[in-house]
Amino acid sequence: MMNPTDTSFDLAASALNLLDCGVIVLDAEHRIVLWNRWMVSRSGRSAARVREQSLFAVFPELRGSRVEAAVLAGPGDGSTRKVSNLEGRTPFPLREAGSFDGTRIEQAIAVTPFREGDEQLCLIEIRDVSGTVDRERHLLEHAESLRARSYVDGLTGIHNRRYFDMTLERELRRAHRNGGALSLLLMDIDSFKAYNDHFGHQQGDACLITVAQALAGMLKRPADVAARYGGEEFVAILPDTTLAQAAGVAEAIRLDIAARALAHAPAAVKDHVTLSIGVAAFGKDGLNEAASLIEAADQALYAAKRGGRDRVAVAGTQ
Ligand SMILES: Nc1nc2c(ncn2[C@@H]2O[C@H](COP(=O)(O)OP(=O)(O)OP(=O)(O)O)[C@@H](O)[C@H]2O)c(=O)[nH]1
Numbered sequence: 001m002m003n004p005t006d007t008s009f010d011l012a013a014s015a016l017n018l019l020d021c022g023v024i025v026l027d028a029e030h031r032i033v034l035w036n037r038w039m040v041s042r043s044g045r046s047a048a049r050v051r052e053q054s055l056f057a058v059f060p061e062l063r064g065s066r067v068e069a070a071v072l073a074g075p076g077d078g079s080t081r082k083v084s085n086l087e088g089r090t091p092f093p094l095r096e097a098g099s100f101d102g103t104r105i106e107q108a109i110a111v112t113p114f115r116e117g118d119e120q121l122c123l124i125e126i127r128d129v130s131g132t133v134d135r136e137r138h139l140l141e142h143a144e145s146l147r148a149r150s151y152v153d154g155l156t157g158i159h160n161r162r163y164f165d166m167t168l169e170r171e172l173r174r175a176h177r178n179g180g181a182l183s184l185l186l187m188d189i190d191s192f193k194a195y196n197d198h199f200g201h202q203q204g205d206a207c208l209i210t211v212a213q214a215l216a217g218m219l220k221r222p223a224d225v226a227a228r229y230g231g232e233e234f235v236a237i238l239p240d241t242t243l244a245q246a247a248g249v250a251e252a253i254r255l256d257i258a259a260r261a262l263a264h265a266p267a268a269v270k271d272h273v274t275l276s277i278g279v280a281a282f283g284k285d286g287l288n289e290a291a292s293l294i295e296a297a298d299q300a301l302y303a304a305k306r307g308g309r310d311r312v313a314v315a316g317t318q
Pocket residue numbers: 155188189190191192193194196200201202203204205208230231232305309
């Protein structure tokens with residue numbers, strides 16, 4: 001060991017106390033021989049109080065932890081063992097300086113056995129990584145919220161086209177595998193240009209929100225998906241639903257929107273807001289690809305428009 005009268009020893013002791021991390025040195029019996037000031041302020045225990053005591057008597061909760069395992073493992077190849085990421089990040093009951101009942105600081109811990117002369121010692125370094133962990137958590141939450149928002153239509157709050165495309169591909173694969181039914185509704189607000197021209201674009205937006213929310217509310221099964229397809233067009237994916245059942249759902253939606261009696265422009269076909277709906281189903285006439293299924297629903301929608309609007313048309317029946 002160093003000579004305590006050596007000035008380099010004093011220098012080392014001062015530097016140790018200035019370090020922005022906890023430093024503990026244990027002897028071969030795991031008794032604390034060194035405990036720097038960082039440890040004093042974060043643990044509320046002075047060096048005099050803990051010196052010569054076993055680390056596991058000072059912190060009984062370390063028993064059975066990976067910190068204990070790393071310490072007990074002895075010198076091994078003399079390499080440093082990083083233990084903090086292998087278990088919770090707060091193995092030591094340490095809190096911010098001056099706060100003895102606050103939350104524990106998050107810790108990165110390194111355990112390094114070493115020899116000094118004949119003595120077997122063990123260095124434990126503890127770093128406060130609370131800021132990093134907070135930033136990490138914040139970034140994760142931010143990424144999650146961005147991901148969620150990238151699937152939501154900014155105006156209406158229901159799913160967007162991107163989510164629809166992804167879900168349709170997935171549901172088509174599932175229907176292929178299980179030989180199950182899958183139907184698609186393509187819905188368009190009738191004479192919406194006239195609505196905008198008469199009431200203004202802002203009220204047009206409010207109308208889109210009302211219709212979108214009504215649609216989403218009408219679809220009761222958890223696997224059903226309502227999305228804004230673009231402009232004043234909406235779409236619904238109905239898994240495990242046959243063409244005939246989907247036609248029934250479409251008719252219920254049409255009636256629900258009409259029953260809301262939302263005033264329409266004088267130039268519109270009806271005096272209230274109405275929907276035209278095209279229905280198509282997977283499997284019928286080889287409609288087993290997203291593009292052909294959408295095309296079939298679109299043609300049915302066009303037939304509904306041609307037929308006078310405010311109606312449901314089913315693919316393959318016009
Ligand atoms: N307010 C508002 N209007 C939109 C939005 N997206 C599309 N539109 C309008 O929706 C109208 C759609 O008009 P058209 O495609 O001509 O169809 P339509 O007037 O609904 O007539 P039919 O579909 O044939 O019954 C256009 O005037 C678009 O400007 C939007 O986000 N907000």
